[in-house]
Amino acid sequence: MPSNKSKNLNGAKSIFVANVKGGVGKSTLSIMLARSLADRIPAQNITVIDTDLQRTATEFLSKSNPEINVEFLPITPAFENTNISLVQQFIKQNEFRPGHVAIVDTPAGSSQRLWNLVAEGYCVLIPTTLSNADLYPTENFIRSMDKVKARYGKSYPHLIVCPNKIPFGQKDFSLMAERLKNHDVVIGPALRDLASVRHFYNGKAENWENKTNTNAQSDFKQFGSFIEKFVLGEELDKIYSKNNAPKNVVPIR
């Protein structure tokens, strides 16, 4: 059984948000997770690493939550080598900062160097909608991550599929679970198709703050509480350390 105790030193964690597919909600989830965690742990213990040239996370968070650290390290084919190394250094150093959480928003696209970097994390959040157009590449992505883990004989990172843009009222994820049953993944709490989030980038962070986005607030709050318990609180390690752990546990709610 491969183990990697150093991942748990001091409780420091690096969380990657990744998928080959663009538009599945990676940047949105990175931003909202950081904000939700800032209600639970000291904001100075949270760093968001924005690797997307579009600076979505950087721009939003600098206005909405300036107390959260943001590092802008774009990973594009042109900058790839330098900035992948910088992100790598950052997350290595992060392991020695007690209680610190690094959230890495990654760009879409498939590069082996990027997957190798993502594989150094403690967990990977993989947002996807339930449409085939997203699920199909998501499965391929999970397969690539499984291969990297197998190649290095690692049990980390934990892979967490995050159903996103889910129609209101849908509570049944058995089709998704069935499709992912041969992979070593966990299905996290669903995020609904939220009108306020859909228009997220049109407006400014200030406008978002002023609105009463009750549905969005409740979904991201629940997501933050899931991450606090299962990732920061290491419940996932407990699930995985049981030999009889069922495949794709669905720890929703």
Ligand SMILES: Nc1ncnc2c1ncn2[C@@H]1O[C@H](COP(=O)(O)OP(=O)(O)O)[C@@H](O)[C@H]1O
């Ligand atoms: N839960 C959601 N409900 C509705 N729209 C969403 C949701 N999550 C993301 N979006 C929208 O989907 C689009 C893509 O999201 P984004 O976070 O930029 O994806 P990615 O970073 O994966 O490319 C954006 O317009 C965003 O507002």
Ligand SMILES: [Mg+2]
């Ligand atoms: Mg993005």
